[in-house]
Amino acid sequence: MSRRVVRQSKFRHVFGQPVKADQMYEDIRVSKVTWDSSFCAVNPKFVAIIVESGGGGAFIVLPLAKTGRVDKNHPLVTGHTAPVLDIDWCPHNDNVIASASEDTTVMVWQIPDYVPVRNLTEPVVTLEGHSKRVGIIAWHPTARNVLLSAGSDNLVMLWNVGTGEMLLALPDVHADLIYNVAWNRNGSLLVTTCKDKKVRVIDPRKRQVVAERFAPHEGMRPVRAIFTREGHIFTTGFTRMSQRELGLWDPEMDTSNGVLLPFYDPDSSIVYLCGKGDSSIRYFEITDEAPYVHYLSTYSSKEPQRGMGFMPKRGLDVSKCEIARFFKLHERKCEPIVMTVPRKSDLFQDDLYPDTPGPEPALEADEWLAGKDAEPILISLRDGYVPVKNRELKVVRKNILDNKPPPGPRRSQSSSDANLSRSALEEVLEEIRALKETVRAQEKRISDLENKLCQFANGTD
Known part of the structure; x- marks a missing residue:
């Protein structure tokens, strides 16, 4: 006789539940752009959603507490001259968000704590350097004001938002369209996936590929990759028959052809897989024990999802043993989904909430560019997290008059x-x-x- 041994895990009984109808965000015209972005970004203050907009690109920013039906005249964040493809909140300032667009620019916005009366049309800074549409942006996890962008020109650029200058570019690394880019925990390395079927680990400051793997998945559809806490790489892709696969182990998940969006929680080592066009969220625990990726459970709903936002750990309700919160985009609404671990005690659960990265950066942009690395500055969630007040993003551009004139003859000037x-x-x-x-x-x-x-x-x- 053989006995089945159940693997012990504090997350084995995680379950997801939707919020009540009055806590959803309804009447939102979610963007219909055919781009594999999450279309949603969340932090402890706001939820931002890319929306349909005539004559340019726009996204809407809603305070988390402003639930229910959204006024059709609610102010938008406009300024791009073509559809917005990606948005990302700054991890060190809850009032700053970056947006990438088909108009080849990246814009950084200061969102006020109060609801403005008109559309926001003036970004704090506009970053220009790409020659084709920009579809990926990602803030550095530990260095202040460092922002990454990747465009259809196969180019990865790093910017200092505080000065509006480009720090460096990686022009000869990718031979085709870049599918996704992700930082590791301390921001010293990047992992990218590309249409040329290669997954690359890149040291951006040395401008070199540290490691690469060809065709981790045999299918032709886009591959996604992220770093785990231990430095391993977790990939999602497809077989030749368009069946979904995981990169650490290769079970056939289903036959849907929607791209899997992985969201990783380093504090619990749980990865949540959300498929565009699916109606479910699957979650797995990554451990040091073979087979390394352990299936936990699946949350299913009736409506398919068009995009997904993932709340940072500091924005969760620790009194309810909440370990994750998603903002699931449907045709015309945004539905929060809460993942909780059932516990009988009302006390703070230390094992569920280790110290987590807070809003303070560990490095300045110049320090990171000079080669310095630092782990995120951690905070305790024992007493809950209270978002800090609006901190203005200050952009200090270098005076062009301080630059030396170009060599060659020029007219005299006193x-x-x-x-x-x-x-x-x-x-x-x-x-x-x-x-x-x-x-x-x-x-x-x-x-x-x-x-x-x-x-x-x-x-x-």
Whole structure:
């Protein structure tokens, strides 16, 4: 006789449950762009969703507490001249989000804590350098203001958002379209997947490929890859028959042809697999024991998902033993899904909530570029996490007048004329900054007055 031994795991009984109908976000025109992006980004303050927009690209930002039916006139974040393909919140500032677009640009936005009265059209900084559409962006996990972008020009670029400058580019690494890019835990390495069927591990500061593997999955459809906490690489792909496969072990999961979006929680070593066009979320625990990837369970719903947002660990409700929260996009709504571990005790569960990366960066952009690495700065969730107040992203561009003139003949110019033009330019720039501050103050005042007017109209004041 053989006895089946059940593997012990504190996450073996994880289950998912949807929220009540009044806690969903409805009447949202989710983008219909055919791009394998999650279309959603979440942090402890906001949920951002890429939406349909005429005459350009846009996404909507909603406070987490503003649930229910979304006003059709709710302000959008606009500014791109073509559809937005990807969005990502800054891990070190909950009010800063980056967007990538078909118009070949990356824009970084400052989102106010209050709801603006008009569309946001002026980004804090616009990053220009790609020659084709930009479909992937990812913030550095530990260095302040370092942002990665990847475009259909097969180019990966790294930017210093604080100065608006490009730090470095990787022009000769990928021979075809880049499918996805992911940082490791401390941001020293990148893993990329490409249409040329190669998975590459890249040291961006040395501009070299550390390791690569050809055709980890035999299928022709896109492959995704992420780093695990231990530094291993987890891939999702397809067989020749378009059946889904996992990279650490190769069970045939199903015959759907929608790309699998992996979301990894390093604190619990659980990877959640969400297929575009599916109605389910499968979750697996990655361990040091063979077969290394252990199936836990599947959450299923009735409606297929068009995209997915994944809440950072610091945004979870620790009092309810919540270990993950997804924001699932449907045709016209966003549905939060909560993953919990059943526990009888009301006390803080130390084993479920080890210290997790907080909002403070461990490095500055110049330190990282110089070769320094640092682990994320961890925080405890024992007393819960309270988002910090709005911190403004400051962009300090280098003065172009400080650059040396190009060599070669040029017309003579007196030093007094140069000093005069420089002082005049600085005076104009200072006046523009003052006008922008005035506009921001007036927008906030208008918003406050509109809120008070609503209270009078409702008879609550």
